[in-house]
């Protein structure tokens with residue numbers, strides 16, 4: 001039996017500032033479900049609004065709450081959490097933590113029942129879609145599996161999807177009115193299934209030390225994230241030819257550069273330094289119903305990337321302009 005932990009007013013305030021995106025929340029059932037032995041979360045009928053008293057009860061261990069990632073009024077989040085609970089989970093989370101550090105982003109690793117959660121905090125709330133795109137890009141760069149993503153390049157309507165992999169919260173790009181999206185266990189509470197409190201690795205195991213540690217982390221800004229998204233690499237093995245060399249290519253033999261904006265139809269939205277529009281390759285497979293899987297750099301529209309993982313070849317083929325196989329080296 002653990003000794004009772006008390007949460008001061010200051011701790012409750014700082015916890016709320018760090019984690020609460022909206023007043024709706026969930027409560028973890030105190031008893032496991034009979035078949036699956038899991039403690040499910042439900043939206044409380046009593047006290048449906050996340051008050052200081054609810055937060056205090058969570059931190060002191062009387063109840064355990066789940067937090068939603070997206071504020072529906074702004075479609076923004078104060079944090080991004082990466083959840084991993086498969087066999088290589090901790091390994092992958094540490095890889096992600098390291099890679100984020102290379103971008104100057106601090107991420108706090110919290111234990112969980114089977115793996116861990118990696119948390120990143122925002123200076124000001126960030127658009128959910130930008131957060132998701134950024135983490136998807138990093139995960140793909142590191143070959144960390146993303147749950148539910150497409151397995152193979154040659155996909156059919158029965159595309160196999162990865163059952164194991166990280167989950168990124170926010171799990172939605174945006175919420176429609178009346179939607180809540182997915183919640184994640186609020187950190188620093190007690191997990192009902194194990195009766196254990198899972199702490200962050202980076203600080204001593206007291207509420208004061210843990211919160212102080214989280215408040216010290218460098219937070220990601222809107223400028224940071226636009227910068228990261230504008231660095232979307234061209235997913236093409238051949239490097240772009242250096243500019244001066246191109247002058248010597250005879251016009252008749254030179255291949256006209258491909259500008260994807262001339263080919264994609266459909267609605268597109270500008271966010272940060274990118275346009276977002278439906279990925280033609282995803283669309284061909286019946287995916288991307290929200291119509292924003294494809295990011296195209298505003299500054300350099302030769303750069304584009306599908307966050308669901310379609311290759312450049314797949315996208316070009318879907319547009320009816322396949323990449324010629326005999327590439328002219330210049």
Ligand SMILES: [Zn+2]
Nearest residue numbers: 279282306310
């Ligand atoms: Zn795609």
